[in-house]
Amino acid sequence: LFVDQPLNEGGSLRIEGNQAHYLLNVMRLTEGAAVKLFDDISGEYLGRVGARGKRDLMIEIEGLTRPREAVPDFWLCAAPIKKARFDFLAEKACELGVARFVPVLTDRAVVDKVKDDRLRGTMIEAAEQCERTALPEIAPLTRLDALLKAWPEGRHLFFADERLHDGSGGSLAAKLAAHLGPAGVLIGPEGGFTDAENAAIRAHPAAVPVSLGPRILRAETAAITATAVWMAANGD
Ligand code: SAM
Helix, strand or coil, X not given: CEXXXXXXXXXEEEECHHHHHHHHHHXXXXXXXXXXXXXXXXXXXXXXXXXXXCCCEEEEEEEEEEECCCCCCXXXXXXXXXXXXXXXXXXXXXXXXXXXXXXXECXXXXXXXXXXXXXXXXXXXXXXXXXXXXXXXXXXXXXXXXXXXXXXXXXXXXXXXXXXXXXXXXXXXXXXHHCCXXXXXXXXXXXXXXXXXXXXXXXXXXXEEECCCCCCCCHHHXXXXXXXXXXXXXXX
């Protein structure tokens, strides 16, 4: 269970709202039951259910079970797509272990608004499900030109370029192996990048254009594939 406050061994906390409803009425936890909690600061703790009310309960924090995990230094930068698909993408990004999720506004965007709270809720649920002890940072919706301008030195920018699906891009595995270390991947919207955007990305000194294979993948499939392959290449 994610708790949005610092946890301390020997401390206690009151759980209210949806989380209390989940623990009391869905999980039906009784006094003394064990609960795992994480705070995205120091890590995961073992807690025990204490006094229970109708709509709230106390949890006594016993001890740290796992320190906050070391998060692979990988950013997923993706143009927003339709809500259900973007939620799916955010969920998988969290499960796969990304450090930072950046929604990117591009010329062919069909979606130009992102609800950060909704994305965060999706990622919290994903983190709880896969027992992550850290949450990805969610960046505000960022224009492509601003993203390129602010891209940090020393971070590879893998550009998933669907135009390379004809096989002209070389092997993804070889490109990843030749560019290990901090990185991000840039995934376009359903309509792909415009010629001008493609040229601007390629002109960036950190850009490494990559093909994700001979088929044109949906944006969310492309994002998940690139992230999983980067994690595998970097041993994360
Ligand atoms: N422009 C295409 C179209 O609308 O027919 C497809 C865009 S694709 C659905 C969305 C994004 O996924 C692309 O901008 C690219 O970043 C990524 N992508 C999909 N297939 C890819 C491939 N085979 N290689 C590299 N990137 C790919």
